[in-house]
Amino acid sequence: MIVPEIQSKIFNHDMWLYISYKDCNFIPIPKNSSTYVESFFDIALGAKTFENFRYGKPLNGKKTIVVLRDPLDRWISGMTEHFCTRHRAINDISNRDLLWSYITNQISLDEHTEIQSRFLESANTDELTFFKQGPDLELSICLFVRNELKINDDAWINKKYLINYNRSSWTKDTIKNYLSTVIDSDLELVESIKKFYKHDYDLINSVKFYKNLEDAT
Secondary structure, X not given: OEOOOOOOOOOOOOOOEEEEEOOEEEEOOOOOOHHHHHHHHHHHHOOEEEEEOOOOOOOOOOEEEEEEOOHHHHHHHHHHHHHXXXXXXXXXHHOHHHHHHHHHOOOOOOXXXXXXXXXXXXXXXXXXXXXXXOOOHHHHHHHHHHHOOOOOHHHOHHHHHHOOOOOOOHHHHHHHHHHHHHHHHOHHHHHHHHHHOXXXXXXXXXXXXXXXXXXXX
């Protein structure tokens, strides 16, 4: 399936960017563990270049990795990032009416809440290897590098302390918990978010996620 063009209300942020390593490519989507995966590949795979598959260098025959995330879960995480790094008036989120007005005016506010499918426009999903963000992502990535790319664990196991994770904080946890509470009690907002991210739900339901060799036995 070729990912269609999707109208967006926000300014493009590194759209159609991919990171090219010797053994594979990685298309990073904000809030989809992109910091972790890139950092892991830096250690396990080595040198990299940054390319654009739509207006620059097309994706070649190498395996190309993409991580997708549940849109509702990603929206909460993306909104948390927005309030922490850009809005900064953290106390405002305790005002339900103000919060509703702010985030429903335009559900996607920046690259962290942009539609995931936009980062894959014009790409052929049949040529991509998809991973689902969740508790098993780290193990799946490790197994993929070892089993599919044939790179020994020694290439990264002793350097895992160098991997860059997005660490949590009291402020992030507070905002995330509040937004989760809002979501749990506001069905209208949930439906608005799901409608906005329809393309992402369609994408997630249309692709096959990576199954490592251990899963197949």
